[in-house]
Amino acid sequence: MNALLTSSQRQLVRVISESGPLSRTEMANLLGLSKAAMSGIARDLIDLGVLHETETVYGQGRPSVRLDLHPECAFFVGISLLEDPAPMILCDLNGKIIARQSMPLSRDPQVIAEAITEGLPRLLETHPSAKEKLSGIGVALSGFVDETQSNCVQSTLLNWQDVPLAKIIRERTGVETFIENDAKAVAVSEKLFGSAREIQSFSVVSLGDGIGCAHFIDGKLYRGNHGGAGEIAHCTIEPGGSPCRCGKRGCLDTASSMKAIKEMSRAEGLECVSLSDIENEASTGNAAAIRILHRAGSGLGLAIANLIQINDPGLILITHVEGSFDGLFGTVVNQAIETNVLPRYAGQTPIRIKRVDGDVWARGAASIAAHNFLIGPNSN
Amino acid sequence: MNALLTSSQRQLVRVISESGPLSRTEMANLLGLSKAAMSGIARDLIDLGVLHETETVYGQGRPSVRLDLHPECAFFVGISLLEDPAPMILCDLNGKIIARQSMPLSRDPQVIAEAITEGLPRLLETHPSAKEKLSGIGVALSGFVDETQSNCVQSTLLNWQDVPLAKIIRERTGVETFIENDAKAVAVSEKLFGSAREIQSFSVVSLGDGIGCAHFIDGKLYRGNHGGAGEIAHCTIEPGGSPCRCGKRGCLDTASSMKAIKEMSRAEGLECVSLSDIENEASTGNAAAIRILHRAGSGLGLAIANLIQINDPGLILITHVEGSFDGLFGTVVNQAIETNVLPRYAGQTPIRIKRVDGDVWARGAASIAAHNFLIGPNSN
DNA sequence: ACACTAAGTTCAGAAAATGAACAAATCAAC
DNA sequence: GTTGATTTGTTCATTTTCTGAACTTAGTGT
Incomplete structure (x- = not known):
């Protein structure tokens, strides 16, 4: 679904995620597009269920209608490998935590993938549309991660060296997965959901x-x-x-x-x-x-x-x-x-x-998945 | 002339400036465009005199022709306000210094603009096409510069506070002008012309x-x-x-x-x-x-x-x-x-x-102008 | 009720990119 | 040497994306 968005659509999604609800005209100005182009892009995204109309703002002239991301257009799972048991959360596009559970921590990537696969159904059944709209899994860990957010180059804590964790989880669960360093994940969650x-x-x-x-x-x-x-x-x-x-x-x-x-x-x-x-x-x-x-x-x-x-x-x-x-x-x-x-x-x-509470790392992890969904890996 | 380049043309120019000469096919891959689109963009840039064909590389199949920036498609003037007298250089798109002179340093922006205006003709007459292809003036100074590269927010050395130096010079000389902090100018020149x-x-x-x-x-x-x-x-x-x-x-x-x-x-x-x-x-x-x-x-x-x-x-x-x-x-x-x-x-x-030699700052200053010419202020 | 203002839509046309077919320039091999 | 393989680069019809201008819509101010 993510791949179906055009470059302009993604840019728009990014802008809204940064600035909050905006009118079509404001968005057109921010992106440097014409009102005409904006109109079409917004219509498509609303049809896709990504955007929805929120408040109407009255001023001089015709009132403007603010568009915002539909929080439940996508769901993400975040897992923190920093604690044992490892927290596992389900959250929406606003970073709101919908369900919370945990899984045993392991140093074996296969075992981790297995535990995630086992835990997923229970997590997803907490919300009617979560299962079909699950758009990614994010994993936070202590260590160095490569730029593709797929391989853990090195982790002292987990005693890893070049472990393609994201690929393993992706293959086992069939869900798009990204991993990230713990602190970087927190930064992303603050940018996406938080105060930055x-x-x-x-x-x-x-x-x-x-x-x-x-x-x-x-x-x-x-x-x-x-x-x-x-x-x-x-x-x-x-x-x-x-x-x-x-x-x-x-x-x-x-x-x-x-x-x-x-x-x-x-x-x-x-x-x-x-x-x-x-x-x-x-x-x-x-x-x-x-x-x-x-x-x-x-x-x-x-x-x-x-x-x-x-x-x-x-x-x-x-x-x-x-x-x-x-x-x-x-x-x-x-x-x-x-x-x-x-x-x-x-x-x-x-x-x-x-x-911050104990959910920081798991929420950070989820935000990595959300970031890849919203903005994509290649930030064009 | 700069403003005439389309977004794709600029991207192309940027890639070549980073990677050196490239064949059309390589450029198409790097920019993620089709060969067809590349063909047209390259033709336009060659017609504009920005690119030119260089060596032919033989491999299997039809040999590829590398395209490079035409060094003399644009000239830049760089001025360092870090020394007295202030060095003033003319250089081409490769950062090659073509002429060198100096002007008295002053703390009065009007006097600086005047000195530049006076010095310009002598500098430009050293190369037949420099005058008509002068594409920008860059000024390096010690202090803080705002993000538009136009105003000096603060300079202890020059005892300035919110001086719109670039605008003053631009208006006096009629040439596109940008200012920048000395160290940042050096970084830009290393990225554009140097070893980075x-x-x-x-x-x-x-x-x-x-x-x-x-x-x-x-x-x-x-x-x-x-x-x-x-x-x-x-x-x-x-x-x-x-x-x-x-x-x-x-x-x-x-x-x-x-x-x-x-x-x-x-x-x-x-x-x-x-x-x-x-x-x-x-x-x-x-x-x-x-x-x-x-x-x-x-x-x-x-x-x-x-x-x-x-x-x-x-x-x-x-x-x-x-x-x-x-x-x-x-x-x-x-x-x-x-x-x-x-x-x-x-x-x-x-x-x-x-x-580095005594030309660092002036060359850095010129690179600021070149950077704005090549990549533009809004780096889309 | 009336003009006035600004948001958003529609639609024809311009601009930019694509895909597929093709021309061009070389190497390799018999 | 001629033929085939191979890869670059071009051409052109088509699709996608954006624009400009006119228009519709939904309010405010008097």
């Missing part, structure tokens, strides 16, 4: 056990030459600092990831199991807790400041699963950003904090 | 009195949200280090720019006027010289390593005007890059060093 829809260039920093990062540049996910763009976790932030499992020293990961923060607290003898615990300790004046949060916060802030200096993004979106950014940690991060960007820049780059 | 032609994503680090940097991402110059992408000079590289004229501390600029290196040597009582002098001192065992080069080199290396981690470019091109990269400085830079990138990355990102 209308922003052309932005970076997402996802803070969890590890630290992930991905860039959208000029409206496109930038994957980097080896798929490694955004590997901010292994930027040297404390020259000569503690050794990192990657083999070098002073990586951001050793100072600012949740895992590092917890390890540092344990080493200091603090009985903390979450960021909130440490924040609490710090607020009561515990010197070790304060020191740890300071170190972690200023490290992350410096890394983000470097990112801003290097790429001048239109937005930094920090997503975090645990704790909050209202405490010492968040304050230090913000301070460190401010003191390390060119003073004239300071405050010029919006920093948005977003607490 | 076929590379889609790369970064140029230009080492001179200051340190500039610019990124090409997916075949396009990435300017950043405020035109500030690549402001690597003010990345914090030595947290809590020496104060920088920008207002913060420990900027790369304070440790690794030629200006900083020279200042440090002066402070250490070394009688050095150039990088080579300091390298010489270092090679005879002078501890201060060695210390300075180490500091500068490891700073630059760390910054580049961060850039690699963040953006994973396909190439880092370091351009330098002075000295050489064969000595201690270059060695330290390379070492610092290696030790600060993810070990699995090490050596994966090609680092190319290029010594």
Whole structure:
């Protein structure tokens, strides 16, 4: 079905997905087409069930009718291979999660494909038209993925090397499948479903056990030459600092990831199991807790400041699963950003904090499928 | 003339400018067009004098004829406002410099426009058809330029704030004019004329009195949200280090720019006027010289390593005007890059060093004009 | 009720691309 | 040398896609 869309139709779909509902005339102007051409394209897409008319906007002259993507014109499945059991969700074109379940995690691609195939029917029966309108499966994993979003070039976590996971799943399930790095998937979901829809260039920093990062540049996910763009976790932030499992020293990961923060607290003898615990300790004046949060916060802030200096993004979106950014940690991060960007820049780059739930990765995965459906692999 | 090219014609011109001479069939495949369509487009461009046939390649079957851009189908003027007197060059579509002269530098845009208007005729009379085929003027300056490449948003060096320089020059001379930040202009000239032609994503680090940097991402110059992408000079590289004229501390600029290196040597009582002098001192065992080069080199290396981690470019091109990269400085830079990138990355990102002459900035400026001629502002 | 305004449609015609047949230029081989 | 295989590049009728201009539609303002 996707392949049936013409180049102009896809462009239109893309514009609406970025800007939200638009009138035909607005769309014509945005795409640089005539009203006549627009009329036909819109009619075809409405007939196909991709678009539908929404509100009518009254002004001077004939009122305009806004067109929007029909949320239920396509459904996507997203699977996160970052947790065990692996979450598996079904969502629509708006990123709304319709059903949720899980499957056992495995390191064997065949077993994964099998588990997905088994789980699919149960997921799809939650919505009457999901089965026939299932348009893709997306898989998020920790590791490097090639530019076709089909092969996992390398994953330490899964112990993979050149695994054509997407192809295996595609063949087993018969559904179009794409895989992507976890942080990049989150960035895509923020662009497609989230708070960065209308922003052309932005970076997402996802803070969890590890630290992930991905860039959208000029409206496109930038994957980097080896798929490694955004590997901010292994930027040297404390020259000569503690050794990192990657083999070098002073990586951001050793100072600012949740895992590092917890390890540092344990080493200091603090009985903390979450960021909130440490924040609490710090607020009561515990010197070790304060020191740890300071170190972690200023490290992350410096890394983000470097990112801003290097790429001048239109937005930094920090997503975090645990704790909050209202405490010492968040304050230090913000301070460190401010003191390390060119003073004239300071405050010029919006920093948005977003607490995300356990569905981030699965939703991110689904967004990869949705992105390929909406915009396609070759972004002409 | 530029505006007369259709979208397909421009795409074709772009592909040839990236890949060099190609046969019609190859071009058809690259653009995803039929041979029939290609035939017509090529004929039109040959008639327009933009393309011409070059070598014939023999294989099996009918030999193919390669088409290339006609170097003398368009001429460009490039002016660098980074030096006094300001160099002014005339070059063709290959970036070959045909004539060279200079004009007095001024901070008054009107005076600059006047000086250009005065200088133009002399520059153009050096080539019979330059005058009629002059297709644009490019100006390189130190500062921030808006996305239309028309207004200088801010320049400390020239003490400007929102100066519509391109418009002023355009109106005075009647020639299409674009301005650009110095480092970004160099990146464009490397993409268009230089050693990064076929590379889609790369970064140029230009080492001179200051340190500039610019990124090409997916075949396009990435300017950043405020035109500030690549402001690597003010990345914090030595947290809590020496104060920088920008207002913060420990900027790369304070440790690794030629200006900083020279200042440090002066402070250490070394009688050095150039990088080579300091390298010489270092090679005879002078501890201060060695210390300075180490500091500068490891700073630059760390910054580049961060850039690699963040953006994973396909190439880092370091351009330098002075000295050489064969000595201690270059060695330290390379070492610092290696030790600060993810070990699995090490050596994966090609680092190319290029010594450039005094024409870099003016040639870069001309390339901005050429880029707008070839690819156009709206890169559809 | 009347003009006025702007959205969206229709339709003939222009522009751009395609597919299939064909002409052209070479190599390979007998 | 002539013949066949092979691949480039052209031609042309046809299809697809877009445009411009006229027109219809659905409101607002007076």
